[in-house]
Amino acid sequence: MRLLILALAAFTLPAGADEMSGAEVYASTCHECHAGGKDNAPKFGDASRWKKLIREGLDDIVPEALHGVRKMPAKGGNPNLSDLEVARGVIYMANAGGGKFAEPTPAQVEKWRKKANAKRR
Numbered sequence: 001m002r003l004l005i006l007a008l009a010a011f012t013l014p015a016g017a018d019e020m021s022g023a024e025v026y027a028s029t030c031h032e033c034h035a036g037g038k039d040n041a042p043k044f045g046d047a048s049r050w051k052k053l054i055r056e057g058l059d060d061i062v063p064e065a066l067h068g069v070r071k072m073p074a075k076g077g078n079p080n081l082s083d084l085e086v087a088r089g090v091i092y093m094a095n096a097g098g099g100k101f102a103e104p105t106p107a108q109v110e111k112w113r114k115k116a117n118a119k120r121r
């Protein structure tokens, strides 16, 4: 009975509530390269570097983070992250570099996934 209640509770939570926040995603995965700027990764908090990426916009940079770009592996090399979590990680870093992006909507995340899939393998 208790198990059933737990299972029901899991289903009734709003979508994404069990997923990590941007800060948690950053600490778990992105920090490894973006804290120190490994392989020329845009460094966390480096506003001059993030300014250009912020201007490109989330529609460009989230699909790159999902798909991977040069030495940046797809999803930061952590396939356990959901697309929403990767997007939150991007937003967390972009906002630390001067951006003002809000929590993404499910429709945005879906669009970014389509853009990532359309990229050359």
Ligand code: HEC
Binding pocket: 025, 026, 029, 030, 031, 032, 033, 034, 038, 039, 040, 041, 042, 053, 060, 061, 062, 064, 065, 069, 070, 071, 072, 073, 075, 076, 077, 081, 086, 087, 089, 090
């Ligand atoms: C193994 C190292 C590594 C990890 C881990 C990593 N990145 Fe990166 N990331 C890079 C490198 C290197 C670049 C620069 C790529 C380039 O432009 O050549 C980059 C670039 C980016 C960019 C800019 C993409 C663009 O359009 O130029 C975003 C956004 C990004 N990373 C997000 C993330 C997020 C979110 C995570 C965590 C989920 C993450 N990265 C984890 C190495 C990493």
